[in-house]
Amino acid sequence: MRILMVGAGAVGGYFGALLVRAGVDLTFLVRPETDEELKESGLRVKSINGDFEVRPKSVTDPQAAGAIDLVILAVKCYDIDEVLATIKPIVSAQTSVLTLQNGVETEERVRSVLGPDSVLAGVAFITARKAGLGLIEHFCRGKITLGELSGRKTDRLLSIYNLLIQSGIPTTLSEDIRQTKWEKLCWNATFNPLSVILNDRVRVVLESEELLEVVRGGGREIVSVAASMGVKLSDRVVEETISVSEQFRDFYTSMYEDFIAGKETEIEYLNGYIVRQGKAKGIATPFNYTLYALVKASL
Numbered sequence: 001m002r003i004l005m006v007g008a009g010a011v012g013g014y015f016g017a018l019l020v021r022a023g024v025d026l027t028f029l030v031r032p033e034t035d036e037e038l039k040e041s042g043l044r045v046k047s048i049n050g051d052f053e054v055r056p057k058s059v060t061d062p063q064a065a066g067a068i069d070l071v072i073l074a075v076k077c078y079d080i081d082e083v084l085a086t087i088k089p090i091v092s093a094q095t096s097v098l099t100l101q102n103g104v105e106t107e108e109r110v111r112s113v114l115g116p117d118s119v120l121a122g123v124a125f126i127t128a129r130k131a132g133l134g135l136i137e138h139f140c141r142g143k144i145t146l147g148e149l150s151g152r153k154t155d156r157l158l159s160i161y162n163l164l165i166q167s168g169i170p171t172t173l174s175e176d177i178r179q180t181k182w183e184k185l186c187w188n189a190t191f192n193p194l195s196v197i198l199n200d201r202v203r204v205v206l207e208s209e210e211l212l213e214v215v216r217g218g219g220r221e222i223v224s225v226a227a228s229m230g231v232k233l234s235d236r237v238v239e240e241t242i243s244v245s246e247q248f249r250d251f252y253t254s255m256y257e258d259f260i261a262g263k264e265t266e267i268e269y270l271n272g273y274i275v276r277q278g279k280a281k282g283i284a285t286p287f288n289y290t291l292y293a294l295v296k297a298s299l
Helices: 011-023 033-039 077-090 106-114 155-166 177-188 191-198 209-228 237-248 256-260 270-282 286-298
Strands: 002-006 027-030 043-047 052-056 057-059 071-072 096-099 119-132 135-148 171-173
Touching: 002 011, 002 106, 011 027, 011 043, 011 052, 011 071, 011 135, 027 033, 033 043, 033 057, 057 171, 071 077, 077 106, 077 270, 096 106, 096 155, 096 270, 106 119, 119 155, 119 177, 135 155, 135 237, 177 191, 177 209, 177 237, 191 209, 191 256, 191 286, 209 237, 209 270, 209 286, 256 286, 270 286
Parallel strands: 002 027, 002 071, 027 057, 043 135, 071 096, 096 119, 135 171
Antiparallel strands: 043 052, 119 135
């Protein structure tokens, strides 16, 4: 299987490096400055599971990568439109596109440009960051959940699952990947913006009953919006969102890392999305609106 990994940041860099180390035929599609960086320095991973280095192939034009079986989208939500226009010429009926974005709308954006059968949905669970030129620091977790939007266990799903497992990437299959993505949104749309607003690590939220009530309020709104869109989340999902956070209480969120680096954040695709959908469905979302407004005011 020939893979094109779009992006070499924390997510794409880490999982891509594992695939390259395992001998998978993978090429990174990156911007010119990153292409130069990879060609000169390679890609180093400093990981809790052991440090390693690879010398991956990289291109700035997807057509230079040749025929591709699988495209993995490992860029931020706000880059998706540009990326889809770039890769469209190389995506055939035999090409699968795996999404690893936060939020819950990337799949429909892909389908609208590349066709209804192109997309395979994924969720990345990882605490990592790009720490410097050609350097990924991996602190915690590092697994992927995959699923067809139809819920079926197709041949392509099982083929990609097996490839990831054989490459040392912990991977699970979901029969309801939309639900999995909404469950992650409960975390991303609460802890991410709070870390930016408070300029602190995850633990500042976990150690405050008042802030945990904000998480609960925002989470309940997400559950209501999800239900209005045909996605039923467990009654326990909000409390599970809080309890799972204990394992990375001492880390900063990905939105904080982007914010502190002066980059664009994904706030429009997290809380902004919930606010817009809530308005369209007649569901009040005051917690999400407040988090959205405060992050927007901080940019």
